[in-house]
Amino acid sequence: MKVALSVPGKFHTFDLARELHAQGMLAGVLTGYPRFKLRNEGLPASLIKTFPWVMAPYMANPFKHRMPHQWVREHEHLVATTFGHWTASALPPCDVYVGLSGSSLKAGRLQQLAGGRYVCDRGSSHIRTQDALLREEHLEWGMPFRNIDPRAVAREEAEYEQADCITVPSGFVFDSFVGRGVPPERLRLLPYGVNLARFEPTGAPDPQRFDVLFVGGMSLRKGVQYLVQSWRELRHPAKSLTFVGSPSPDVIDLLKRAGLWPDEARVLGHVPQLELKHLMSRSHVMVLPSIEEGLAMVMAQAMACGCPVIASEHTGARDLFEDGQEGFIVPIRDPAALTDRLQRLAEEPGLRSRMAAASLERVKRMGGWRDYGQRASRIYSDLVAS
Structure with missing residues (x-):
């Protein structure tokens, strides 16, 4: 054939x-x-x-x-x-x-x-x-x-x-x-x-902080508007939010006009893979609340670095991991659900550690x-x- x-x-x-x-x-x-x-x-x-x-x-x-x-x-x-x-x-x-x-x-x-x-x-x-x-x-x-x-x-x-x-x-x-x-x-x-040869843990998150990571184009399609809403409601004295990927001044301006944009957020743009795996390894969670996409392999990359993922139903997450085991899967357009899962990870370091370990085991079984x-x-x- x-x-x-x-x-x-x-x-x-x-x-x-x-x-x-x-x-x-x-x-x-x-x-x-x-x-x-x-x-x-x-x-x-x-x-x-x-x-x-x-x-x-x-x-x-x-x-x-x-x-x-x-x-x-x-x-x-x-x-x-x-x-x-x-x-x-x-x-x-x-x-x-x-x-x-x-x-x-x-x-x-x-x-x-x-x-x-x-x-x-x-x-x-x-x-x-x-x-x-x-x-x-x-x-x-x-x-x-x-x-x-x-x-x-x-x-x-x-x-x-x-x-x-x-x-x-x-x-x-x-x-x-x-x-x-x-x-x-x-x-x-x-x-x-999944090619995970370049992704592996290179460190661990700071236990005194709660660092949230987003990787992808900064667009309404990727759901950043719901991430910033949930992050604002998250209660933690040392929280941070980092965006990696194509920045969008239009989306940032929109969120600023709506009073939602956190001025302390870091927008890094594109970063080399070496730096990306460091960011993933040192983040407590990666969030991908997309409205629509096929299968976001950045989720598997984060998991390979021991970083649990919170993703929407429309990312293909169910084809990569189980809700509540290696991470959380939430409905689209639901900032309250995002806040709830973020708060659980922030308040339960043991849960976050178990999900990180489960993520590392899961990627070993990925084809x-x-x-x-x-x-x-x-x-x-x-x-x-x-």
């Missing part, structure tokens, strides 16, 4: 490609990344095809983050359509074609016409669920909402309908598809692998990318056999 993959960027597709290549199954991987950025991906150059002509100029543009939203939307549409057309023309012979959602429809149809199988790989919730959750959140907080491009919604829904099956990374994503009418038998749950590749290949083999 031979499997071909396509992805406009890289994401987890190259991790999958390496594992399929190790199994002798990789027909090729097609990407919008320029070849020089793929030298260290551990794959033979002959198995990589690139179409960088639309993606690369955007990546190289130093002003891309200042571009008007409509320009960005048109560029994303251009990337999806041109990459999709090119993939259909360049797809190598294969038994199974796996395309990241959003740009795989044309190649998928051609693959099926040739007698092969087409798998749509979706990394987040159903696109209409994603759009609805984010729209609700922005309306609730009075922040302008740039809805998902209707052309992107139409492309994705056509892919969901056309594909022989849809792979999804978490139970939350799975349920979002079922909730939108997709039959469960057309879905395959395929949680990502790596090799396990992910084996699970994926079984899905593809069963699809071909059916």
Whole structure:
């Protein structure tokens, strides 16, 4: 059996490609990344095809983050359509074609016409669920909402309908598809692998303090608005709150106007992995109250550093740990629940220590990318056999 993959960027597709290549199954991987950025991906150059002509100029543009939203939307549409057309023309012979959602429809149809199988790989919730959750959140907080491009919604829904099956990374994503009418038998749950080689405990939290960590883009999607509310209610004489990841002046301004932003919070931006594992090791808890995402692997990284996690139901947390054992899982948009769990950890050092130890044990049982590749290949083999 031979499997071909396509992805406009890289994401987890190259991790999958390496594992399929190790199994002798990789027909090729097609990407919008320029070849020089793929030298260290551990794959033979002959198995990589690139179409960088639309993606690369955007990546190289130093002003891309200042571009008007409509320009960005048109560029994303251009990337999806041109990459999709090119993939259909360049797809190598294969038994199974796996395309990241959003740009795989044309190649998928051609693959099926040739007698092969087409798998749509979706990394987040159903696109209409994603759009609805984010729209609700922005309306609730009075922040302008740039809805998902209707052309992107139409492309994705056509892919969901056309594909022989849809792979999804978490139970939350799975349920979002079922909730939108997709039959469960057309879905395959395929949680990502975890590479924890660079994450390990490098210290311990200060027992006299209570340090709370957030890692991710500072956005309404990630739920920072609920984290700051809960942190303000947390009672501890030596508490701190640290944000790591892309800062958002707009979100900070919004929270300041609402009287919610804690001026003592530290906003570090992006940090190297070495510094990140130090921060995780020395924090009492990491909080990820996201409104919507597929499977946030930063949770596993924190657990590997002995840092318990409090996460929302919409992060894929249930696919990584058990509520009340290695951490806590709470409903979305529930600052009271966040405050309650934070207060318990702050007041019960023994509970925090037990969860830290349980987290370290749990990550030992998590599958790596090799396990992910084996699970994926079984899905593809069963699809071909059916």
